[in-house]
Amino acid sequence: EAGVVQSPRYKIIEKKQPVAFWCNPISGHNTLYWYLQNLGQGPELLIRYENEEAVDDSQLPKDRFSAERLKGVDSTLKIQPAELGDSAVYLCASSRRQDFDEQFFGPGTRLTVL
Amino acid sequence: AQTVTQSQPEMSVQEAETVTLSCTYDTSESDYYLFWYKQPPSRQMILVIRQEAYKQQNATENRFSVNFQKAAKSFSLKISDSQLGDAAMYFCAYRRNTGNQFYFGTGTSLTVIP
Numbered sequence: 018e019a020g021v022v023q024s025p026r027y028k029i030i031e032k033k034q035p036v037a038f039w040c041n042p043i044s045g046h047n048t049l050y051w052y053l054q055n056l057g058q059g060p061e062l063l064i065r066y067e068n069e070e071a072v073d074d075s076q077l078p079k080d081r082f083s084a085e086r087l088k089g090v091d092s093t094l095k096i097q098p099a100e101l102g103d104s105a106v107y108l109c110a111s112s113r114r115q116d117f118d119e120q121f122f123g124p125g126t127r128l129t130v131l
Numbered sequence: 132a133q134t135v136t137q138s139q140p141e142m143s144v145q146e147a148e149t150v151t152l153s154c155t156y157d158t159s160e161s162d163y164y165l166f167w168y169k170q171p172p173s174r175q176m177i178l179v180i181r182q183e184a185y186k187q188q189n190a191t192e193n194r195f196s197v198n199f200q201k202a203a204k205s206f207s208l209k210i211s212d213s214q215l216g217d218a219a220m221y222f223c224a225y226r227r228n229t230g231n232q233f234y235f236g237t238g239t240s241l242t243v244i245p
Contacts, residue, residue: 048231050231050233059237061235124175125174127174
């Protein structure tokens with residue numbers, strides 16, 4: 018079974034530039050999560066999708082962040098414009114909508130904003 | 132709101148010895164799931180062990196076991212016969228019984244000393 022795929026693995030941009038991250042979850046996983054992970058911290062949820070519906074985006078800074086999950090499979094997270102404080106690792110995870118199921122994580126995208 | 136607390140930012144253990152990582156959580160729910168995730172320097176989070184709150188028996192996976200104290204809302208991880216490959220960040224996570232929300236602690240960085 019293929020794992021959660023994310024790209025790119027690393028991204029360096031100038032502040033005020035746009036950036037996008039892509040995630041392909043494990044096949045059959047209805048739930049997809051985007052997390053922000055600062056250095057030395059635990060993942061913090063940005064948005065959670067059930068199929069193509071965003072069911073929890075309360076922590077997503079909507080003035081500059083946006084996300085989509087067309088057709089309930091792949092997802093894209095965008096930041097426009099990026100700020101210095103956005104430098105972090107962006108993790109994607111997926112799970113089945115079943116009791117007691119764990120999340121499977123991708124390798125993450127490390128964003129550096131200069 | 133659910134919160135997960137890991138009070139030990141860093142821990143170290145001698146190779147082949149045993150170490151216990153602490154985790155406490157706050158919830159008003161009676162049924163939920165608890166997880167320990169490992170995040171090596173390569174960054175990909177992987178599941179170590181999980182526990183169903185309605186089960187009194189502590190979960191065990193090879194060298195990894197938990198001490199689940201429901202009344203105390205405590206969920207510690209014991210690693211026996213520590214190996215160099217156990218060195219990583221360890222995150223405790225809580226998942227509600229209904230819905231797919233996960234809540235993570237801030238992590239414990241484990242160093243294994245040869």
